[in-house]
Amino acid sequence: MRTVTYAEAIRETMSQAMRQDEDVFILGEDIGIYGGAFGVTNGMLEEFGPERVRITPISESAISGCAVGAAMTGMRPILEIQFSDFVMIALDNIVNQAAKTRYMYGGKSKVPLVVRLPGGSGAGFAAQHSQSLEAWMTHVPGLKVVQPSSAYDAKGLLLSAIKDDNPVLFYEHKLLYNVKDEVPEELYEIPLGKAEVKKQGTDITIVATSIMVQRAMEAAEQLEKIGVSVEVIDPRTLVPLDIETIIQSVKKTSRVLVVYEAVKRSGYGAEIASVIAESEAFDYLDAPIKRLGGVATPIPYNPTLEKAAVPQVEDIINECKKIMNL
Amino acid sequence: MVQLLNELGLSREVSHKLLYDMLEIRKFEELVEKLFQQGKVHGTMHLCIGQEATAVGACYALSNKDMITSTHRGHGHSLAKGMQADRMLAELLGKETGYCKGKGGSMHIADLDVGNLGANGIVAAGLPLGVGAALTSKMKNLGYVVLCFFGDGATNEGAFHEALNLASIWDLPIVFFCENNLYAMSASITEMTRVKNIADRSTAYGIEGITIDGNDILQVIQTASAAVEKARNGGGPTLIEAHTYRWKGHSKSDARKYRSREEEQKWKKEHDPITNFIEQLKFANYISEEELQSIQDQVENNLKHALEFAENSPEPSIDSLTEDIYTGEVNV
Numbered sequence: 001m002r003t004v005t006y007a008e009a010i011r012e013t014m015s016q017a018m019r020q021d022e023d024v025f026i027l028g029e030d031i032g033i034y035g036g037a038f039g040v041t042n043g044m045l046e047e048f049g050p051e052r053v054r055i056t057p058i059s060e061s062a063i064s065g066c067a068v069g070a071a072m073t074g075m076r077p078i079l080e081i082q083f084s085d086f087v088m089i090a091l092d093n094i095v096n097q098a099a100k101t102r103y104m105y106g107g108k109s110k111v112p113l114v115v116r117l118p119g120g121s122g123a124g125f126a127a128q129h130s131q132s133l134e135a136w137m138t139h140v141p142g143l144k145v146v147q148p149s150s151a152y153d154a155k156g157l158l159l160s161a162i163k164d165d166n167p168v169l170f171y172e173h174k175l176l177y178n179v180k181d182e183v184p185e186e187l188y189e190i191p192l193g194k195a196e197v198k199k200q201g202t203d204i205t206i207v208a209t210s211i212m213v214q215r216a217m218e219a220a221e222q223l224e225k226i227g228v229s230v231e232v233i234d235p236r237t238l239v240p241l242d243i244e245t246i247i248q249s250v251k252k253t254s255r256v257l258v259v260y261e262a263v264k265r266s267g268y269g270a271e272i273a274s275v276i277a278e279s280e281a282f283d284y285l286d287a288p289i290k291r292l293g294g295v296a297t298p299i300p301y302n303p304t305l306e307k308a309a310v311p312q313v314e315d316i317i318n319e320c321k322k323i324m325n326l
Numbered sequence: 327m328v329q330l331l332n333e334l335g336l337s338r339e340v341s342h343k344l345l346y347d348m349l350e351i352r353k354f355e356e357l358v359e360k361l362f363q364q365g366k367v368h369g370t371m372h373l374c375i376g377q378e379a380t381a382v383g384a385c386y387a388l389s390n391k392d393m394i395t396s397t398h399r400g401h402g403h404s405l406a407k408g409m410q411a412d413r414m415l416a417e418l419l420g421k422e423t424g425y426c427k428g429k430g431g432s433m434h435i436a437d438l439d440v441g442n443l444g445a446n447g448i449v450a451a452g453l454p455l456g457v458g459a460a461l462t463s464k465m466k467n468l469g470y471v472v473l474c475f476f477g478d479g480a481t482n483e484g485a486f487h488e489a490l491n492l493a494s495i496w497d498l499p500i501v502f503f504c505e506n507n508l509y510a511m512s513a514s515i516t517e518m519t520r521v522k523n524i525a526d527r528s529t530a531y532g533i534e535g536i537t538i539d540g541n542d543i544l545q546v547i548q549t550a551s552a553a554v555e556k557a558r559n560g561g562g563p564t565l566i567e568a569h570t571y572r573w574k575g576h577s578k579s580d581a582r583k584y585r586s587r588e589e590e591q592k593w594k595k596e597h598d599p600i601t602n603f604i605e606q607l608k609f610a611n612y613i614s615e616e617e618l619q620s621i622q623d624q625v626e627n628n629l630k631h632a633l634e635f636a637e638n639s640p641e642p643s644i645d646s647l648t649e650d651i652y653t654g655e656v657n658v
Binding site (some may be wrong): 093 | 395426448454457458466489646653
């Protein structure tokens with residue numbers, strides 16, 4: 001099968017969805033001739049024109065509210081927020097409006113909106129362009145939160161997000177944009193709320209999200225060499241969360257490490273750990289549930305410091321060894 | 327005045343309807359205040375007594391398919407856009423039959439079926455939403471116009487400025503309608519901006535800005551109609567600043583220390599939009615004492631039935647607590 005990058009998969013999905021459905025359009029900053037800050041929308045202006053590839057002023061408050069208003073009245077907008085950090089300027093519209101109108105209006109409104117958010121560290125953008133704040137969004141009833149870890153998943157999850165009648169926050173990872181994967185050309189959907197067992201194993205479960213799935217897979221490969229069989233699970237969507245797949249895995253392996261890039265304290269991994277602790281899997285545990293997350297610090301500029309701020313492959317290996325008493 | 331009635335093409339019947347609508351808002355608000363004092367409306371409420379002409383006049387300029395966005399002080403806008411007093415009162419009493427099944431209340435009252443995209447608890451939040459609704463109209467060629475109501479306080483929010491700019495560069499079919507009632511809660515607009523007229527802020531976005539007497543319904547109709555027509559014909563947005571005054575406090579717990587009783591009396595005596603309109607109609611021989619009495623009776627009667635409906639309506643079931651958070655089946 002052909003391979004395409006994560007960025008190409010996202011672009012292709014948007015383009016195919018826009019060809020299929022006239023109500024789908026994209027808006028955001030520099031998404032036209034520039035192709036977006038990460039080149040994700042390259043060539044889309046040329047195909048769809050400025051009405052449907054709508055270049056906006058640097059007005060996150062207005063463009064997010066505009067996207068919500070358009071969604072409430074029959075469009076299916078995709079809003080590109082240039083860096084996920086900038087969503088803070090748009091949060092009123094996402095948290096106070098998009099997430100709640102359906103409930104507040106007694107079920108009358110729907111908001112079929114996708115907000116695309118390039119997140120994560122590792123690209124040298126420092127503290128205001130590198131955060132992983134997806135856990136904030138998972139706290140808000142009414143929102144769905146998606147974090148694809150591969151080009152294949154990005155395509156299937158994005159189509160589901162576009163077709164969903166609820167507001168979906170779609171967290172992309174900057175370091176994944178150029179990573180290739182086998183991706184079918186035709187459209188396909190991966191349902192929101194379905195985790196994937198990325199690798200089967202019997203000794204320990206690693207639940208990892210976004211770029212940490214890659215690192216967990218690398219760690220698993222090395223751990224296999226010393227005889228540790230690792231199962232890697234990617235929830236793929238944080239809300240809704242496929243609790244069942246995680247619990248079944250933990251019941252099988254009896255050990256679990258939750259790995260995420262966001263600051264460990266109050267990150268989404270805390271939710272995953274709690275869900276496991278509250279479940280029947282608790283009785284199967286042979287070791288405490290462990291979390292490996294980012295250091296509680298703003299993301300620093302210096303490359304060595306930046307790397308030290310979030311879990312790396314070595315950290316995952318070491319943590320697994322500790323859990324395994326190796 | 328007679329000339330303006332003629333110019334606007336307002337028949338006796340239409341003028342009576344306008345008067346009915348304004349009286350309905352006033353009596354509705356008086357009733358809500360009473361219900362609040364009786365402990366039947368909980369939380370808070372923001373009454374628009376004294377501002378009836380802006381709501382009724384601006385909505386008169388709209389067709390049924392046009393839309394509005396409203397504010398925390400939104401009862402008048404909702405009634406003027408065609409929402410019914412019975413289901414509104416039911417919502418304020420938290421009943422299942424309310425417009426939002428009792429889950430929105432005063433600050434989130436909405437009815438998309440009549441084109442009301444909703445009251446809003448966040449100041450200025452309706453403007454970007456309205457811009458989005460106007461974008462839909464333009465992209466799908468639906469021909470409707472959006473009118474955003476907001477107060478003077480909203481014009482110091484970033485969302486106001488960003489929304490006006492966005493609507494301007496995209497030539498959207500939208501009217502920004504500022505009800506300048508002089509106070510954002512307790513803050514006098516004269517102390518919160520150095521700009522003399524809020525309408526002047528339109529120049530920063532290359533759109534037309536107009537200041538009018540918002541307590542003169544005929545002026546409101548004239549100005550709003552022109553702006554709506556311009557928007558519908560592709561002429562882009564207009565900022566209308568309508569001067570008005572809220573007679574009551576900001577909300578339930580407002581001792582109104584920031585303004586004088588003399589100032590309040592002056593507005594009530596000299597600028598009551600309803601009394602003034604009745605005088606105009608009498609002067610133009612558009613209404614008799616009997617007709618006036620009949621309109622007042624109809625309003626009272628309608629509200630009496632509306633209250634009965636609301637009070638006799640059931641409470642929402644506990645099961646409804648987690649309904650309508652998402653569309654479709656979502657296991658979260």
